[in-house]
Amino acid sequence: MNQKLTAWLLCLASLLTVSTSYAAEDSADAPNAKEKPISSQKLDRELGSIRGQMFNVEGETLEDRQNAFREKLAEAFVKVDDYLAEPQPEANQIQLYKFKTELFRYGVRLSVPQSGEKLEALLAELKASELASLREVARREGLMYALDSFSTSPPERQQQLLSDSVEYVTSLEPNSETNLTMMTISRQISTSKVPHETALAHQQFAEHLAKSDDEKLKAAAEKLRATGLRLDLPGKPLELTGTTIAGETFDLKDLQGKVVLVDFWATWCGPCIAEFPKMKELYVKHHDAGFEIVGISLDDNHEHLVKYMEINPVPWTILHEALKEGDRGWDHPAAKKYGISAIPCMLLIGRDGNVITTHARGEELEQLMETLFPEESTSQS
Numbered sequence: 001m002n003q004k005l006t007a008w009l010l011c012l013a014s015l016l017t018v019s020t021s022y023a024a025e026d027s028a029d030a031p032n033a034k035e036k037p038i039s040s041q042k043l044d045r046e047l048g049s050i051r052g053q054m055f056n057v058e059g060e061t062l063e064d065r066q067n068a069f070r071e072k073l074a075e076a077f078v079k080v081d082d083y084l085a086e087p088q089p090e091a092n093q094i095q096l097y098k099f100k101t102e103l104f105r106y107g108v109r110l111s112v113p114q115s116g117e118k119l120e121a122l123l124a125e126l127k128a129s130e131l132a133s134l135r136e137v138a139r140r141e142g143l144m145y146a147l148d149s150f151s152t153s154p155p156e157r158q159q160q161l162l163s164d165s166v167e168y169v170t171s172l173e174p175n176s177e178t179n180l181t182m183m184t185i186s187r188q189i190s191t192s193k194v195p196h197e198t199a200l201a202h203q204q205f206a207e208h209l210a211k212s213d214d215e216k217l218k219a220a221a222e223k224l225r226a227t228g229l230r231l232d233l234p235g236k237p238l239e240l241t242g243t244t245i246a247g248e249t250f251d252l253k254d255l256q257g258k259v260v261l262v263d264f265w266a267t268w269c270g271p272c273i274a275e276f277p278k279m280k281e282l283y284v285k286h287h288d289a290g291f292e293i294v295g296i297s298l299d300d301n302h303e304h305l306v307k308y309m310e311i312n313p314v315p316w317t318i319l320h321e322a323l324k325e326g327d328r329g330w331d332h333p334a335a336k337k338y339g340i341s342a343i344p345c346m347l348l349i350g351r352d353g354n355v356i357t358t359h360a361r362g363e364e365l366e367q368l369m370e371t372l373f374p375e376e377s378t379s380q381s
Helices: 002-016 040-054 062-084 090-109 115-127 132-147 155-169 176-188 195-209 215-231 270-289 302-311 333-337 362-372 374-379
Strands: 241-243 249-251 259-265 291-297 317-319 345-349 355-357
Touching: 040 062, 040 090, 062 090, 090 115, 090 132, 115 132, 132 155, 132 176, 155 176, 155 195, 176 195, 176 215, 195 215, 215 333, 259 270, 259 362, 270 291, 270 362, 345 362, 355 362, 362 374
Parallel strands: 259 291, 291 317
Antiparallel strands: 241 249, 259 345, 345 355
């Protein structure tokens, strides 16, 4: 239970913030200091420290931890408002208002009363600011707030949000900060009811970022293109070849006519391992009717993987490639080709060889399996 609670909070943090959390440092600058405003660098560290403290919560149950988080959230609002009560240079105002919108978004997710209304009021205030930089804060944070509900929005709304996202990021200079914004948006739109439009948005992100002369940004653009390729897979065939942990060659084409679940995973990935019991259940239930699973391990160490599988065997095929010096498991050819940046990532392929979904987990997977194997589902219900 504690692992699930921790994962919930970490997931919430990853969705709502792009900033790096800094370790807490002693600060001689109190929010009400009269001598001079806190420096931008020190304020950045202070806000990072506040964020880190917010996620350092304890409790026996999810409700206990959420309540503890709400208390720290309230304390964070007080600290931010204390800073904003004093005259601050423009750079500090940008940081503080960005952070305050972040806090409100936490509040919305945790159903803190009036968080949504207060956030919308703050965004309206910033839109009316005389400072162009604060109007820009309102523009960015307003989009991020709208994207928080992307996964539960109807297709028509998702299409509008995708259009808004492309319009926003392509209006920015193609630099490292824009790349971070694109990465954040990419995570928020990854679970989409309009996969082809989402894939197109990633291609447009990539084209814009590739305008930079920075080689790191060009590499980031290639990752966005790869992600777009994966998101555009539904209705199309998945190309997959590789080597099993036993050293045998593998080609997905050999499984034509079967339903195949392709699972990108690693032994160090807790959520990946947590999927195994349900996967084993589905495999036993439907294998004889033509269901296969292919696991693609993104582990760095081949020997460790082999030993792990000897202790924790599974009845399906596991692929793992020998790595070049300096490479890591994420450099698996299939992972790079399809822009795998988070695991578990599970794709379901139909009997015709075309991808059905790139999000084959949980209830969605079970419902699809009942549709694909109606006789087995009925006989064992």
